Amino acid sequence: xxxxxxxxxxxxxxxxxxxxxxxxxxxxxxxxxxxxxxxxxxxxxxxxxxxxxxxxxxxxxxxxxxxxxxxxxxxxxxxxxxxxxxxxxxxxxxxxxxxxxxxxxxxxxxxxxxxxxxxxxxxxxxxxxxxxxxxxxxxxxxxxxxxxxxxxxxxxxxxxxxxxxxxxxxxxxxxxxxxxxxxxxxxxxxxxxxxxxxxxxxxxxxxxxxxxxxxxxxxxxxxxxxxxxxxxxxxxxxxxxxxxxxxxxxxxxxxxxxxxxxxxxxxxxxxxxxxxxxx
Numbered sequence: 208x209x210x211x212x213x214x215x216x217x218x219x220x221x222x223x224x225x226x227x228x229x230x231x232x233x234x235x236x237x238x239x240x241x242x243x244x245x246x247x248x249x250x251x252x253x254x255x256x257x258x259x260x261x262x263x264x265x266x267x268x269x270x271x272x273x274x275x276x277x278x279x280x281x282x283x284x285x286x287x288x289x290x291x292x293x294x295x296x297x298x299x300x301x302x303x304x305x306x307x308x309x310x311x312x313x314x315x316x317x318x319x320x321x322x323x324x325x326x327x328x329x330x331x332x333x334x335x336x337x338x339x340x341x342x343x344x345x346x347x348x349x350x351x352x353x354x355x356x357x358x359x360x361x362x363x364x365x366x367x368x369x370x371x372x373x374x375x376x377x378x379x380x381x382x383x384x385x386x387x388x389x390x391x392x393x394x395x396x397x398x399x400x401x402x403x404x405x406x407x408x409x410x411x412x413x414x415x416x417x418x419x420x421x422x423x424x425x426x427x428x429x430x431x432x433x434x435x436x437x438x439x440x441x442x443x444x445x446x447x448x449x450x451x452x453x454x455x456x457x458x459x460x461x462x463x464x465x466x467x468x469x470x471x472x473x474x475x476x477x478x479x480x481x482x483x484x485x486x
Contacts, residue, residue, distance in 0.1 A: 211296045212328050212353045212376035215249040216410035216432045220472040221377075222247055222423075223412055224465060225300065225437030227254035227270040228287045229279035230444055235454045236274075237290055239444060242458040244293045246465025250377075251293065252331060252435065255284045255301035266438040269445060281309055281318070288325045296328035298355060298376075303335045306343065319346035329353030329376045337370040344373050357381055358404065360396040367403070377410040379435060382417070382426070401430040420471030427475030434472050440464060 215221045224243045229236050243251055254267070256274040279287075288297060299322060303315075310317025322330070329352050335343065337356060347354045353376030360381060362370065371378070382397045397413055404411050413426045414435030423434045440461060447457035 212250060212298070213410060215296065216377060216412075220427045220431065220476045221249040221410070221412060221433035222465065222469040222472055223250045223252060223298075223377075223414075223433055223435045224248050224440055224468075225252040225254060225267075225414075225435065226440060226444065227256055227267065227274045227279075228284050229256065229274035229277050230270040230441070231273045231448045232277045233279075233283070233287065235457070237287065238454050238458045239461055240291055241293055242462040243440070243465050244295055246462040247469030248295055248465060249433070250296045250298060250328075252298045252300045252437070253284075253288070254437075255279075255281060255299055255305060257302040257305055259302070264438065266441050266445070270441045273445075273448075281305055285321055285325045288327060297326065298329045298331060298353075299327050300331040300333070303332050303343075306330070306332065314346075315343040316346045316349070319343070319350050319352060323350035323352055327352065329355055331355045331357065331379060333357055337366070337373045340373050347375075353377075355379055358400065360400050363403065371404075371407045371409070374409055377412045377433065378404065378407070380404065380411050380413045380431070382413050382415040397426055397431075398429045405430070417468070420467040420474075423468050423471030424475040424478075427472045428478040429475075430479075431475075434468065436468055439468075 226240055240251060256271040256279050258275065306315045306318045307313065344354055354373060355376050356370045356374045357379040358370060358381060380400050401411055410432040412433035412435050413431040417423060417426065417434050417436045418439045426434055443460050443464060444457060
């Protein structure tokens with residue numbers, strides 16, 4: 208399935224939502240992820256909860272806690288992927304400790320092999336430096352999975368070249384410094400980051416802070432190949448849980464938000480098409 212990752216960016220901007228698998232419980236989470244596909248998701252990032260999610264803000268940290276309290280484990284995560292009824296590529300977002308410690312032998316190969324067997328297409332590993340990623344890159348190559356890296360606004364020079372030599376599928380462009388979390392504006396660092404990455408032949412998906420359709424529109428109009436949205440969706444899950452809303456109601460809200468974000472991305476792309484045709 209790994210070839211599908213880059214392909215989804217080929218004809219139009221990709222909408223890449225994130226949810227923590229198992230938040231707030233296993234069965235509801237399955238329905239929520241499937242609702243995102245109905246709303247227009249092209250790729251779905253599934254968070255495998257880890258007890259020390261250093262790249263995450265309070266919203267996703269809370270989702271991780273809820274999923275862990277609900278019994279989510281690496282093996283349960285693989286069962287979750289198998290139980291999902293979706294037809295878009297799935298990317299596992301997790302931390303290297305879980306990948307490295309899985310299975311009977313140290314190292315990432317057992318985890319990657321298991322991920323491939325359930326149909327995952329790739330990984331995002333926020334705490335894995337590119338300089339230490341060779342074993343995971345080799346395992347991904349062996350089993351046909353992609354390895355997505357996050358590029359911060361401050362990443363430049365040799366470090367950027369190193370990351371981009373390891374990345375496949377798409378690159379996760381961090382729109383702003385700090386941790387994840389929905390924002391009320393679009394960072395001015397985004398366009399600069401996209402310009403810095405323009406010479407690299409891999410799709411660029413922007414995340415960190417996207418909350419509304421107009422955010423998606425602006426980011427894609429500025430040159431992004433896709434948008435990544437997590438906290439704005441996790442907020443819907445959390446609010447529904449706190450308000451005692453039914454799983455069906457929350458799923459409908461997620462689907463509606465997904466449609467809004469995908470539509471915004473498409474509007475942004477339409478603004479770029481005339482420019483491309485005139486060149």
